[in-house]
Amino acid sequence: MSARLNTAQPYVIGLLRIVVGLLFAVHGAASLFGVLGGAAGTQGGTIDAGTWPSWYAAVIQLVGGTLVLLGLGTRAAAFVASGSMAFAYFDVHQQAALWPIQNGGELSVLFCWTFLLLVFTGSGAFGLDRLLARRTSAEERRAADQTPVAA
Structure with missing residues (x-):
């Protein structure tokens, strides 16, 4: 049984990467372009360009999520995305309370560890x-x- 599960591992990792990349990219698109309800905390709005740190986070979400979705430069994009989610958790969420369930940071934690x-x-x-x-x-x-062998 475990041998069959091991042969499926690359496919399951690939599907996980696609789903997580898509969800992350959608967060960035919502914040930058106001699609799908817009940025969190706004009524269908967008984040003003250059606003620290939310606009930069949205760019990382859109670009990093798209790269992860495509599986292009996955390790580097996932590293940056993981770091951005760690920053989001410690800078935004943990100020409210210690545990993610208390401070609304579950999504940041899950994205961070998945990336x-x-x-x-x-x-x-x-x-x-x-x-x-x-x-x-x-x-x-x-x-x-095609390389010739020296005699």
Whole structure:
């Protein structure tokens, strides 16, 4: 049973990456463009450009979430996204109370730890990282096969 579960691991990680990336990107899009209800705390509005830290967080959410969704530069994008969520938790939420259930920081904590997991697991299946890695290794093999051997 465990062997079958292990063979499914890259696919489940890939699906997790896609869902989490999409949800994170949607948060950024809502804050930057006012779609899907707009920025939190506004009535369908957006965050003013350059507003610290919320506008920068929204840019990280949109760009980082999109990169994670696509599986492109997953580890780096997930690292930045994880850090931004840690900052959000400690700077915004923990001032209100110690525990996430008390301070409304559950989503920040879950995003933070999920992105940190992706830093270590990589993109899993279905990611552009894997596609590009395969293409690069195939090109390197072709180049090695065409290299003349010195006699």
